[in-house]
Amino acid sequence: MKRRKIGVLIGTVTQNFSSRVCKTISAKADEYGYDVYFFTTFNSYGDNLLYGEGEQQIFSLPDYSLLDGIIIALDTLNIPDGAEQLIARLRSVECPVVSLRTRIDGFYNVLVDESSSMERMIRHFVEVHEFKDICFLTGRMELEDARLRYACYKRIMDEYGIEVTDSMVYYGDYWTSKVKAAVNHFLGTRMGRLPQVIICANDYMALEVCKELEERGIRVPEDVCVSGYDDLIEAQHCEPPLTTVSVNFEEMAAKAMDIIDEIDQGQHPEKEQYISIQEKYRGSCGCKRHKVKNKWYSLTRQLEERKEINLQTIFMNADLEGITDEKELLNMVHKYNYRNNAKKMWICLCDDSEEMSLEERNLGITRTEYTNTMILRAVKSSSHALHLLSKRFERSELIPEDERREYETGSFYFVPLHYKNSTLGYVAALYDNYDHYGDFMQPWAMNFAVALENYFLHERLNAMKDIKRMYKEDPLTGIANRRGFEELARKVYRDANYQRKRVAVLCIDMDNLKTVNDVYGHSAGDDALCRIARALVAVANGRESIAYARTGGDEFALVTMLEKANEGAELCTKLREELQKINDSSGQPYEAEVSCGVYEVKDTSKVPLAKALEMSDERMYEEKRQRKAMRRE
Numbered sequence: 001m002k003r004r005k006i007g008v009l010i011g012t013v014t015q016n017f018s019s020r021v022c023k024t025i026s027a028k029a030d031e032y033g034y035d036v037y038f039f040t041t042f043n044s045y046g047d048n049l050l051y052g053e054g055e056q057q058i059f060s061l062p063d064y065s066l067l068d069g070i071i072i073a074l075d076t077l078n079i080p081d082g083a084e085q086l087i088a089r090l091r092s093v094e095c096p097v098v099s100l101r102t103r104i105d106g107f108y109n110v111l112v113d114e115s116s117s118m119e120r121m122i123r124h125f126v127e128v129h130e131f132k133d134i135c136f137l138t139g140r141m142e143l144e145d146a147r148l149r150y151a152c153y154k155r156i157m158d159e160y161g162i163e164v165t166d167s168m169v170y171y172g173d174y175w176t177s178k179v180k181a182a183v184n185h186f187l188g189t190r191m192g193r194l195p196q197v198i199i200c201a202n203d204y205m206a207l208e209v210c211k212e213l214e215e216r217g218i219r220v221p222e223d224v225c226v227s228g229y230d231d232l233i234e235a236q237h238c239e240p241p242l243t244t245v246s247v248n249f250e251e252m253a254a255k256a257m258d259i260i261d262e263i264d265q266g267q268h269p270e271k272e273q274y275i276s277i278q279e280k281y282r283g284s285c286g287c288k289r290h291k292v293k294n295k296w297y298s299l300t301r302q303l304e305e306r307k308e309i310n311l312q313t314i315f316m317n318a319d320l321e322g323i324t325d326e327k328e329l330l331n332m333v334h335k336y337n338y339r340n341n342a343k344k345m346w347i348c349l350c351d352d353s354e355e356m357s358l359e360e361r362n363l364g365i366t367r368t369e370y371t372n373t374m375i376l377r378a379v380k381s382s383s384h385a386l387h388l389l390s391k392r393f394e395r396s397e398l399i400p401e402d403e404r405r406e407y408e409t410g411s412f413y414f415v416p417l418h419y420k421n422s423t424l425g426y427v428a429a430l431y432d433n434y435d436h437y438g439d440f441m442q443p444w445a446m447n448f449a450v451a452l453e454n455y456f457l458h459e460r461l462n463a464m465k466d467i468k469r470m471y472k473e474d475p476l477t478g479i480a481n482r483r484g485f486e487e488l489a490r491k492v493y494r495d496a497n498y499q500r501k502r503v504a505v506l507c508i509d510m511d512n513l514k515t516v517n518d519v520y521g522h523s524a525g526d527d528a529l530c531r532i533a534r535a536l537v538a539v540a541n542g543r544e545s546i547a548y549a550r551t552g553g554d555e556f557a558l559v560t561m562l563e564k565a566n567e568g569a570e571l572c573t574k575l576r577e578e579l580q581k582i583n584d585s586s587g588q589p590y591e592a593e594v595s596c597g598v599y600e601v602k603d604t605s606k607v608p609l610a611k612a613l614e615m616s617d618e619r620m621y622e623e624k625r626q627r628k629a630m631r632r633e
Helices: 016-032 049-060 082-090 119-128 144-159 179-188 203-215 233-237 249-264 296-320 326-335 358-362 441-472 482-499 513-520 522-540 567-586 609-632
Strands: 004-011 034-041 069-072 097-100 108-111 134-137 197-200 225-227 244-247 272-274 277-280 344-350 373-380 386-394 411-419 422-430 502-511 546-550 555-562 593-601
Touching: 004 016, 004 249, 016 034, 016 249, 016 411, 034 049, 049 082, 049 411, 049 422, 069 082, 069 249, 097 249, 108 249, 119 134, 119 144, 119 197, 119 225, 119 277, 134 144, 134 179, 134 203, 179 203, 197 203, 203 225, 203 233, 296 326, 296 441, 326 373, 326 386, 326 441, 373 422, 411 441, 422 441, 441 482, 482 502, 482 546, 482 555, 482 609, 502 522, 502 567, 502 609, 513 522, 522 546, 522 555, 522 567, 555 567, 555 609, 567 593, 593 609
Parallel strands: 004 034, 004 069, 034 411, 069 097, 097 108, 108 272, 134 197, 197 225
Antiparallel strands: 244 277, 344 373, 344 422, 373 386, 411 422, 502 555, 502 593, 546 555
16 A cells, blocks of 8 residues: 655754654654655755755755655744745645644634633733733734734733833844844833833743843843743753743644544544643743653763764864765764664755756756655664665655665655755655754754765866866877867967077977888877877976977877977987887887978077977978888988
């Protein structure tokens, strides 16, 4: 029976919300008999737009028509312009799409009732603490949940007749980057008077607010109360523990899986479903109603693990520096993958045989999409052994079928490998016990991708060197061709002018090449030409300024500086002597013979190189005529 497949599009898997959602989806998928494919990103950082583009390419990896359901956590995908493009792509699929936390028209939605989610928290501060100066730090206002939480705040404040002024609201981003400015805003508009409470639209901002207040000598909750939203692990173990709203993310993930399974069974679930929330009144509002048992050993261990991750990131980066061999690179990357407890891991790279167009290459365009075929380059087994291979497979398979046949069902995670917006491939991993990759995956994948790009760059540079060498080198004899000769000869000519030395210009032509080809075959003719090239190499040995080349079919040339007059004729004699040695040792019935023309230039500033070659060529043909005449006699 065909295995049913669920695709999950989610970011920041190691963080609280995403982690809990992924584990619950894996457990429910196992219960229902689905495979789950988690397409994950680490999101962009700062204003590095190219990195963000590279991350979001993971969502172009799957063939969505092959999936039986899709779950998307849109607010975890903090990638510029990525959300709009992804939603447009998902609207064309036939399977059900379920959105978590964010309402998307036309999809199934599992939501928190944001219109009332902040209500009991605000009433708590007004009725229990009798506060009126209640500030609000919003989330990203382009997101519906942030707008609804803010609207809830304004509605309840209005219900109590409390005016909300500009000084009481700051527009945040659900992260920590705007918190310092927010605290400045809340404190700077009151002439030294502190607000009674700062309500934050999520825990990340609330925790940073507490830190910022502490650094200014302002106590929480004695001077200012603070609350958050989400109930992160960090919120429970900070000091004081954070008053917050706890969202049952496990219930959210389970409902999403239930919706897909119900549709699969022919049922018709509600398009919008809501989950429960609960307020946790802790130390940051002074109530301490909900106690938290701090697990200090666990926290200490987490800190040690973070320190170890930082060290391993540095060491991995150093060890990968300068590696130019692909096998060595893969083995070194594997060395640092010991932290990953995956049952199996696959490294899949783009197929470079799928060439870009000539126009794209000329414009310096990088590959920003996955190739139609991928190459399975390495597999890490549960025993931590690494197996190197090179297996092509269709991208729609994601993982070659024979590689994953041993697992009936499973949860597979896909992580992009990219350098900025250049798509290199991806890593796929299968885990036990509904687990997923840890915090080291992001620096591991980034270091791997940078090293991989450096390796490919090294390969391309070597290829360019080969092309450049081939452009100037005769492929038969291995010495310079006409292009290479012109460059080298002009340098000899310039050096001679600078040093005020004489130059000998030799034009050399093989005698009877046609006869050798006709009688002994073209391979013999090629061999004879190579003998002449070897003789030229022998002549050049020990000379500091010399250029020689095969300039045509049976034509050769040599230009060199001279120490004395008439030395050019001696070079012709030496060339014939070296050639005769080669002929004698060949054991073949044919010989390579040459005609030479020599023209010496006393002052290179007065005789151009082209003119000297012309004069030398005329003398070579004169000698060739004389040699032919002698052979007739």
